[in-house]
Amino acid sequence: xxxxxxxxxxxxxxxxxxxxxxxxxxxxxxxxxxxxxxxxxxxxxxxxxxxxxxxxxxxxxxxxxxxxxxxxxxxxxxxxxxxxxxxxxxxxxxxxxxxxxxxxxxxxxxxxxxxxxxxxxxxxxxxxxxxxxxxxxxxxxxxxxxxxxxxxxxxxxxxxxxxxxxxxxxxxxxxxxxxxxxxxxxxxxxxxxxxxxxxxxxxxxxxxxxxxxxxxxxxxxxxxxxxxxxxxxxxxxxxxxxxxxxxxxxxxxxxxxxxxxxxxxxxxxxxxxxxxxxxxxxxxx
Amino acid sequence: xxxxxxxxxxxxxxxxxxxxxxxxxxxxxxxxxxxxxxxxxxxxxxxxxxxxxxxxxxxxxxxxxxxxxxxxxxxxxxxxxxx
Numbered sequence: 283x284x285x286x287x288x289x290x291x292x293x294x295x296x297x298x299x300x301x302x303x304x305x306x307x308x309x310x311x312x313x314x315x316x317x318x319x320x321x322x323x324x325x326x327x328x329x330x331x332x333x334x335x336x337x338x339x340x341x342x343x344x345x346x347x348x349x350x351x352x353x354x355x356x357x358x359x360x361x362x363x364x365x366x367x368x369x370x371x372x373x374x375x376x377x378x379x380x381x382x383x384x385x386x387x388x389x390x391x392x393x394x395x396x397x398x399x400x401x402x403x404x405x406x407x408x409x410x411x412x413x414x415x416x417x418x419x420x421x422x423x424x425x426x427x428x429x430x431x432x433x434x435x436x437x438x439x440x441x442x443x444x445x446x447x448x449x450x451x452x453x454x455x456x457x458x459x460x461x462x463x464x465x466x467x468x469x470x471x472x473x474x475x476x477x478x479x480x481x482x483x484x485x486x487x488x489x490x491x492x493x494x495x496x497x498x499x500x501x502x503x504x505x506x507x508x509x510x511x512x513x514x515x516x517x518x519x520x521x522x523x524x525x526x527x528x529x530x531x532x533x534x535x536x537x538x539x540x541x542x543x544x545x546x547x548x549x550x551x552x553x554x555x556x557x558x559x560x561x562x563x564x565x566x567x
Numbered sequence: 568x569x570x571x572x573x574x575x576x577x578x579x580x581x582x583x584x585x586x587x588x589x590x591x592x593x594x595x596x597x598x599x600x601x602x603x604x605x606x607x608x609x610x611x612x613x614x615x616x617x618x619x620x621x622x623x624x625x626x627x628x629x630x631x632x633x634x635x636x637x638x639x640x641x642x643x644x645x646x647x648x649x650x
Contacts, residue, residue, distance in 0.1 A: 444626060444629065445606055447629050451609070451634070454631065475607065544580075550607065
């Protein structure tokens with residue numbers, strides 16, 4: 283395996299600084315990758331994907347943060363409430379809480395380097411969180427970076443619940459999506475793949491539509507990157523449809539492309555997508 | 568089984584099997600036999616099959632029999648394509 287570190291990274295192996303940020307519901311674990319320069323060219327807040335996807339993609343996020351820092355950007359990696367090393371249990375996590383946590387982290391970056399623009403960078407469900415935060419205050423963020431954004435919360439939840447159905451299958455049992463939904467509808471916490479989901483969190487995620495969130499974001503630059511294992515990388519058909527609609531509606535400047543790579547957020551073995559790192563570097567060169 | 572080559576490709580890509588998937592036959596056992604085939608992988612395979620073939624797989628159809636072998640999975644996809 284060849285090293286993914288470029289020369290500039292080897293020259294400046296700045297150690298990431300871990301710290302806790304005071305969130306409205308408890309301390310939030312943050313990892314700051316600061317550039318060598320006293321004044322960064324810009325700042326990015328990374329919002330992770332959901333549940334196990336966050337663990338599987340952590341290495342990619344850290345690597346990208348280091349590469350962006352070598353280019354003069356300050357990058358903050360946030361563990362929202364109830365996830366990672368932050369306070370709270372997963373069953374206490376709520377969408378509104380996560381949005382508030384992201385809000386605090388973005389404010390921290392803006393405070394730390396006044397005058398430096400803060401961009402939001404989200405992977406999968408983290409992209410929806412970035413869009414949701416930006417939609418709250420359309421003039422606050424001038425730039426969004428999406429990695430493989432989730433387009434519809436309901437589809438995402440349906441796929442997540444399948445993990446439990448698949449796990450039951452492995453145990454020689456049988457579960458139905460209907461029964462799991464009935465449990466949530468009854469207000470019960472549902473355990474899926476080791477994560478305890480609160481019905482409130484599930485309902486909030488199911489209501490999310492990337493298209494709707496982006497519609498309110500006039501004047502915000504959006505870069506959208508996807509990875510695909512196809513021989514000739516192309517955006518997912520569902521993404522293409524959404525992007526065509528948005529371009530027709532003259533929504534914010536939006537550039538989207540697909541690069542060759544493995545779906546690292548979904549793979550058990552820690553996997554990297556070097557082309558995605560390169561494509562992201564190019565956007566912040 | 569028209570779908571078997573596509574199914575092998577989806578398995579190879581989704582489970583990160585590299586060249587191992589090329590050697591798969593209809594009789595190759597899957598679930599419980601391949602270490603990479605955990606429940607997250609099952610969901611990833613289901614999603615990848617839906618995307619590749621433009622089919623919709625119901626939760627109730629995620630059964631051990633379907634994922635028993637490469638052949639049983641390909642036969643399932645064929646049935647979905649004919650439906």
